[in-house]
Amino acid sequence: METWRFEAIGTRWEIETVVELSPKARATVRDIIDRFDREWSRFRDDSEVSRLGREGGALSAADAGAMLDAYRELSLATAGAVNPLVGDSLSALGYDAAYSLVASEPLAAPASWPDRLRWTADSLTLDGPATVDVGALGKGRLVDLVLGALDGVSGRVVVDAGGDLAVRGGETRIALEHPYDPARAIGVATIRDQALCASAINRRAWGDGLHHVLDARTGMPVRTWAATWAIAPDAMTADAVATALFFDGGPELAARWGVEWVRMSTDGRAQRSPGCPVEIFTTRPPG
Template identity: 65%
Template sequence: MPVSSWRFEAIGTGWEIETQEPLPSEHRAEILRVISAFDAAWSRFRADSVVSHLRRHGGAVAAPDHAVAMLDAYRELSAATGGAVNPLVGEGLEALGYDAATTLRAGPPRSAPEAWERMLRWSASELSLTAPALIDVGALGKGRLVDLVSELLTDVDGRVIVDAGGDLRVHGGTARVALEHPYDATSAIGVVEVTDRALCASAVNRRAWGEGLHHVLDARTGVPVRTWAATWAVADDAMHADATATALFFDGGAELAGAWGAEWVRMSTDGRVQRSGGFDGELFTRSGPRPER
């Protein structure tokens, strides 16, 4: 069956949208509009974004779209991981050089505020900080955006795959997806079929720089994680798959995945592989016992 593929760059990553027939121009324009609006609200790399304004001034602003959905999920992430995942981790990333200018010059680690829920408040109408701080929604923001784009295409016939740098959602069919080896981009540790669900991955080899520096920080210390090298999660939507993939780097992540109905695989930095009891993909490497739910 012939397919059409539309590739473009946005939010610092490559996108590919695969459909049975080429997308009409009005669909493409609306997709680019939605991505641009999300970026204008949530990008910590843009001086004119909403989160950059709050970083400079604190205070209250009209809530950007999707604040409640994402920050409610962050509350669950934080609770499940004992505070390791925290939406105010942005200044910790900057401290290690992953800043708006991508200087990649690391200074001393900086932990995120432990009492972030007392500093950051949100509702459908208002987003506020009691003091200037840098919100970073990287733990689940790309997944949320994949969902938004996918939802724009529900009227498109046939299988639709929305893929943003490896975080993808499929509807109207099945996609067979390789699980890229974190230390060898030319090979995979397994494959999984995704049918009308989402698959998101995270790995320490992506957005990595310097000696042992990468984008997955323990917010409690400001230091990159060391135990797990890569995670993959399958869930009903990409936001929860993305959030699960982040949580799996920490204690409590597997339990949160179970609560959310997500299935998963993770690979440690010494090559061990774990998977959830319901993950039915094929792994090419030996895995340990499946954790009990």
């Protein structure tokens, strides 16, 4: 297998293919990632999302409908814990565009977000300034777009964006990183022509118990679950369920969407869906 490694959207990418990707294919991948970043990154002053945060108004983006339709279902399933206007809540805790990591008072996201944010298949409109954050599923969406751009590449293709990955044309085994010890795994997943996405409170963590997985209703980091993994036919769905699993209603949403999953609590207990293709090694934290 040939592996192309590069940095983009603040994470390390690895694309594995049977033969080396052509310069044209690599350019296409980079164009897709740059377009998505220019539209949706709240860490870029020149992005469309940053403009909306300052001014409100409209954004034209091919991914708006797919992502916001999924957000609506996520919000309903989790009783409002997942919310695309959580960007200002993250900034209030220090996870802002400047990565200040200096927390102020927690800020709940607007519960009325479906009234403030309207969308079509390829656009969204905000009724006033607010920070859209698509972190609950955006990286999965981008993995799907990159994999789709490589449709003409024969053989097994693996697109891995910092652990959120999709596989086409074969099978792969993936270790599930222990959230308290990156040198260990709690188990191994075997997937074929599927996607696996993960989320954990040890990633993008700072301060005293602060991390990026927030309950939008309170603006505070979650405390019950330490890590989640979801397996689905596409990466956006897997990414969305990996987020939902931090909250009540997540397993029920996974069942409705036909997604298999594992999650680990902050006290070291592991849960899994009945048909999940994962071998679990341990359910206890180290030490």
